Amino acid sequence: MAVAQETFQELRQALLADLDPEVAALLGRELERQRGQIELIASENFTWPSVLEGQASVPTNKYAEGYPGRRYYGGCEVVDEIEQLAIDRAKALFDAEHANVQPHAGAQTNMAVYFSCLQPGDTILAMRLDHGGHLTHGLKVNFSGRLYDIATYGVDRETNLIDFDEVARVAHERRPKLIVCGGSAYSRAIEADRFREIADEVGALLLCDMAHFAGLVAAGLLPNPTPHCDFVTSTTHKTLAGPRSGFILCREEHALAVDKAVFPGMQGGPLEHTIAAKATCFKIAASAGFRAYQTQVRANADALADSLVDGGLDLLTGGTDTHLVQVDLRRGDWTGKDAEERLHEVKITANRNTVPFDERPPTVASGLRLGTPAVTMRGFQEQDLHEVGSVICEALADDADLGPLAQRSRALCERNPLYPGFRGYATYAA
Numbered sequence: 129m130a131v132a133q134e135t136f137q138e139l140r141q142a143l144l145a146d147l148d149p150e151v152a153a154l155l156g157r158e159l160e161r162q163r164g165q166i167e168l169i170a171s172e173n174f175t176w177p178s179v180l181e182g183q184a185s186v187p188t189n190k191y192a193e194g195y196p197g198r199r200y201y202g203g204c205e206v207v208d209e210i211e212q213l214a215i216d217r218a219k220a221l222f223d224a225e226h227a228n229v230q231p232h233a234g235a236q237t238n239m240a241v242y243f244s245c246l247q248p249g250d251t252i253l254a255m256r257l258d259h260g261g262h263l264t265h266g267l268k269v270n271f272s273g274r275l276y277d278i279a280t281y282g283v284d285r286e287t288n289l290i291d292f293d294e295v296a297r298v299a300h301e302r303r304p305k306l307i308v309c310g311g312s313a314y315s316r317a318i319e320a321d322r323f324r325e326i327a328d329e330v331g332a333l334l335l336c337d338m339a340h341f342a343g344l345v346a347a348g349l350l351p352n353p354t355p356h357c358d359f360v361t362s363t364t365h366k367t368l369a370g371p372r373s374g375f376i377l378c379r380e381e382h383a384l385a386v387d388k389a390v391f392p393g394m395q396g397g398p399l400e401h402t403i404a405a406k407a408t409c410f411k412i413a414a415s416a417g418f419r420a421y422q423t424q425v426r427a428n429a430d431a432l433a434d435s436l437v438d439g440g441l442d443l444l445t446g447g448t449d450t451h452l453v454q455v456d457l458r459r460g461d462w463t464g465k466d467a468e469e470r471l472h473e474v475k476i477t478a479n480r481n482t483v484p485f486d487e488r489p490p491t492v493a494s495g496l497r498l499g500t501p502a503v504t505m506r507g508f509q510e511q512d513l514h515e516v517g518s519v520i521c522e523a524l525a526d527d528a529d530l531g532p533l534a535q536r537s538r539a540l541c542e543r544n545p546l547y548p549g550f551r552g553y554a555t556y557a558a
Contacts, residue, residue, distance in 0.1 A: 170499025343367025370409025435517025
């Protein structure tokens with residue numbers, strides 16, 4: 129029935145499947161896509177049912193510009209409690225002096241930090257994007273590269289580990305006001321303490337972008353950068369397995385500037401329904417069950433890395449300290465783009481990625497970035513990741529028989545169902 133034919137009373141009570149079966153069908157198809165493919169994109173995860181419930185909640189209806197106890201709207205007494213709960217849990221989880229949980233995404237977390245402590249034209253020292261950095265760390269077409277003077281460091285050509293001699297040299301030459309550590313495609317632990325030493329030598333502030341590995345930090349499996357940094361930024365939807373959003377941690381001396389940079393400097397009304405889901409995410413991340421989950425994420429990453437090496441593929445740094453595995457395809461004929469498309473044919477979702485000193489453009493690239501949070505969430509164990517690695521290696525052979533390989537992927541998914549028992553929109557799946 130067309131919406132124009134619905135009465136006001138009917139619209140007030142209609143559910144999605146009745147009101148808009150077209151969108152419901154698309155959501156059902158997306159659910160089935162997620163269920164039927166092995167998800168290895170390192171920046172993606174499957175969140176908890178409780179987080180989905182929190183995000184699809186009634187604070188969607190509430191405007192709450194400002195901060196708890198200091199709003200520009202009435203009726204904020206409950207969302208004040210929700211947001212304060214999220215703040216307190218984030219601070220406790222990462223031993224932080226201050227937390228801002230309003231940023232809508234990871235890009236906004238870095239934007240807010242820059243706005244809080246820099247002026248346009250100030251110098252930032254950050255990891256090169258093609259060596260593992262993030263677009264908000266200085267890509268020319270991003271706001272960061274357009275507003276600020278960007279100096280970069282990279283990894284050593286032989287080890288593919290961060291070249292701290294270069295970090296120190298460039299820092300002393302360029303005298304940045306802010307140094308950024310952390311990135312989106314670096315598989316080893318970030319040594320925030322070493323960056324702190326260099327920052328102190330040149331009088332710079334230090335930001336750690338831990339968006340990719342925050343869950344491992346929360347579980348105590350990677351060092352916490354918070355004690356060494358002026359600012360720490362993160363998303364909540366990667367290893368933290370929460371809603372798609374972000375948050376900022378900082379020292380108390382920067383709290384007022386950060387809060388003003390977020391609101392009114394960058395955003396208006398916060399998404400309090402998403403903040404409710406963040407509060408739940410932080411509670412889960414403090415639990416023994418979450419630590420067990422992250423321990424399995426790490427074990428699965430090592431298992432995947434071992435399987436890929438056994439199958440003849442090259443990995444940057446030879447392995448991983450995190451959830452992330454970087455495949456280097458330069459020794460063969462495969463490009464990252466072609467490999468991504470081939471894996472899609474065998475029901476494995478991955479993404480192409482540049483490797484350090486890559487001679488191919490980012491749209492083609494010479495690497496694959498793989499991660500284990502999502503498959504671990506649906507129950508994969510080490511033996512399953514060995515099988516996944518075997519399927520990947522066989523799929524990238526010139527004479528690969530793709531049909532049986534896709535069936536092996538489907539079998540893994542069927543043994544480890546995603547959201548078992550949840551029908552949701554699946555009724556409308558094609």
